[in-house]
Amino acid sequence: MLMMKKVQIQKRMITRLLKIKEVYAHCDIPCGIYDPHSAQIAALTVLRMMDLIAENGDNPRYVAVKEEHAEICKHEIRVIWGDAIKDNSSDDLTHKIMQVASRCKQGSDRKDGEELLDLVNQFAEKFWQSKSIEVKKVKAPYKPEEEIVEPDLQ
Amino acid sequence: MIYRVKGKSMEPLYKEGSLLVAVKTAPLVGKDILLRDPREKSRILLKRLVKMDSEGMFVEGLNRGMSTDSKEFGKVSKENYVARVLFRLW
Numbered sequence: 622m623l624m625m626k627k628v629q630i631q632k633r634m635i636t637r638l639l640k641i642k643e644v645y646a647h648c649d650i651p652c653g654i655y656d657p658h659s660a661q662i663a664a665l666t667v668l669r670m671m672d673l674i675a676e677n678g679d680n681p682r683y684v685a686v687k688e689e690h691a692e693i694c695k696h697e698i699r700v701i702w703g704d705a706i707k708d709n710s711s712d713d714l715t716h717k718i719m720q721v722a723s724r725c726k727q728g729s730d731r732k733d734g735e736e737l738l739d740l741v742n743q744f745a746e747k748f749w750q751s752k753s754i755e756v757k758k759v760k761a762p763y764k765p766e767e768e769i770v771e772p773d774l775q
Numbered sequence: 776m777i778y779r780v781k782g783k784s785m786e787p788l789y790k791e792g793s794l795l796v797a798v799k800t801a802p803l804v805g806k807d808i809l810l811r812d813p814r815e816k817s818r819i820l821l822k823r824l825v826k827m828d829s830e831g832m833f834v835e836g837l838n839r840g841m842s843t844d845s846k847e848f849g850k851v852s853k854e855n856y857v858a859r860v861l862f863r864l865w
Contacts, residue, residue: 632792641794644778644809644821646785648841703814707849 655705657745661769663694664741667725668734668765675731684729691725694718694737698744706751714744735767742770776858778809778821784836784843785821794865795821797858802827809857810834813848819857820844832856 670687674680695718702715718740724733742758749756755773760766780793785807789795797809804827812818822834822844831850836842845851 632794639777641777641779642819643781644795644797644819645812646780646782646789646791646821646836646838646842647812647818648782648784648836648838648843704843704847707847 655701655748657697657701657741657748658771660694660697660701660741661738661745663690663697664734664738665761665765665767665769666690667694667722668731668738668767671725671729671731671734672765674729679729687729688726691722691737694741695722698741701744701748706748711744711747714740714747718744738767738769742768745770777864778819780821783841784838785823786838786841788837789821789863793863795863796861798861799858802832802853802856802859807860808832808834809860810851811855811857813851813855816855821860827853 667687667690670683670690673683674687677683698715698718702711718737721733721737721740724730725737746756749770749772756770757773758768759771760768776797778795778797780789780791780795783791788807802808802824804824806824807821808824809819809821810832812820820834822836822842824832825835825845826833831852832855833845833850835844835846
């Protein structure tokens with residue numbers, strides 16, 4: 622134990638004396654799993670909360686969940702855009718998603734929610750096609766029962 | 776120049792906290808190199824140089840299941856090359 626402490630102190634001293642720089646043996650995501658599905662679920666949740674707000678009024682919980690999932694949607698899209706997409710072809714679409722998701726956080730206009738879902742679906746379509754995977758449109762089996770783009774893995 | 780390793784993508788050869796000596800000589804395929812992260816130029820990466828051609832350098836981590844490298848960000852332009860690892864101190 623004393624020996625280990627001594628070695629650690631020596632390492633620290635050498636680091637300070639020699640001005641050692643850090644190099645990154647780096648891993649963003651150990652599993653390498655990228656899937657826009659989480660963003661689509663978040664966009665559907667935003668839309669569902671907008672519907673509930675329209676039906677039942679401005680319940681703070683609906684508003685909080687709407688804002689939280691608009692932020693989740695932005696985060697999920699940003700991670701795929703930054704880490705998995707190698708070219709610039711999705712830059713404009715990603716920027717648009719960021720803007721519309723922010724609008725969804727600020728207000729409860731269903732048109733904004735629909736636009737967000739549409740843009741995220743476009744993003745998903747481009748993402749899967751970039752992996753040479755065909756896509757299909759399916760209606761979500763739960764409210765708000767909107768269409769989402771999924772990989773056709775048959 | 777001496778560098779300290781941060782991260783696990785070059786295990787088992789370089790562990791978190793390993794110290795290594797690298798010099799600014801020409802890159803060699805099959806050797807471990809330091810290069811600027813093409814996505815964040817201020818960060819220097821440690822990777823193995825697997826292939827090199829006119830399009831750039833293809834680099835990989837030794838710990839393949841846990842490495843963000845050319846499999847993710849593609850070939851890296853040669854101007855991002857920093858130095859070649861000579862040896863590991865510990």
